[in-house]
Amino acid sequence: MPTRPYVIDEMISAKSIAARIENLAREISDTFKGTDKLVVVGLLRGSFVFIADLVRELDLPIEVDFLEATSYGDSTESSREVKIMKDLRGKIGGRDVLLVEDIVDTGFTLKHVVGMLNARKPAHMKTIALLNKQSRREVDVTADWIGFEIPDEFVVGYGIDFAQRNRNLPFIGKVRFTEE
Numbered sequence: 001m002p003t004r005p006y007v008i009d010e011m012i013s014a015k016s017i018a019a020r021i022e023n024l025a026r027e028i029s030d031t032f033k034g035t036d037k038l039v040v041v042g043l044l045r046g047s048f049v050f051i052a053d054l055v056r057e058l059d060l061p062i063e064v065d066f067l068e069a070t071s072y073g074d075s076t077e078s079s080r081e082v083k084i085m086k087d088l089r090g091k092i093g094g095r096d097v098l099l100v101e102d103i104v105d106t107g108f109t110l111k112h113v114v115g116m117l118n119a120r121k122p123a124h125m126k127t128i129a130l131l132n133k134q135s136r137r138e139v140d141v142t143a144d145w146i147g148f149e150i151p152d153e154f155v156v157g158y159g160i161d162f163a164q165r166n167r168n169l170p171f172i173g174k175v176r177f178t179e180e
């Protein structure tokens with residue numbers, strides 16, 4: 001639970017997110033056209049809202065699987081050590097994989113998970129992140145599709161938490177502390 005008082009200012013509206021997802025889904029559907037072996041993998045917990053909206057816009061036969069990784073816990077600082085809390089249920093060897101992330105910040109999480117999944121020899125793997133904070137990158141990794149490039153602000157909502165709260169906001173908001 002957050003310990004300092006704060007308010008949340010809207011940064012990206014639910015409507016803008018929906019419009020962007022429609023476009024991204026069209027591009028992804030084109031890229032994977034003809035495949036009948038795509039597994040869309042949601043990286044929990046943060047991606048649960050994004051993947052739910054994204055898969056419903058995909059014009060493809062897909063399967064859905066989940067992986068849970070954490071490096072922040074309740075902290076606002078990355079531990080730079082990615083822990084896998086839950087692995088995939090299915091095998092991805094020889095399959096097409098789309099890995100779905102909510103946000104790429106330092107890049108440690110995406111890099112670690114991509115390495116781990118590539119070791120299982122998927123036929124193709126692509127990645128998508130709703131948000132990208134390029135200015136915060138510490139390791140060399142980029143998602144193939146990015147919803148929005150954002151500045152170095154503390155964001156919450158649409159799946160993203162502040163000490164586990166605010167994941168249920170329908171928009172992306174910016175945290176503003178009201179006391180020092």
Ligand code: PRP
Pocket residue numbers: 043044045046047069070071072073078101102103104105106107108109110161
């Ligand atoms: C958050 C977020 C990303 C990751 C991005 O996960 O969901 O997976 O951090 O940060 P990075 O690029 O600096 O690694 P977190 O560890 O907070 O777990 P959660 O998804 O369960 O909130």
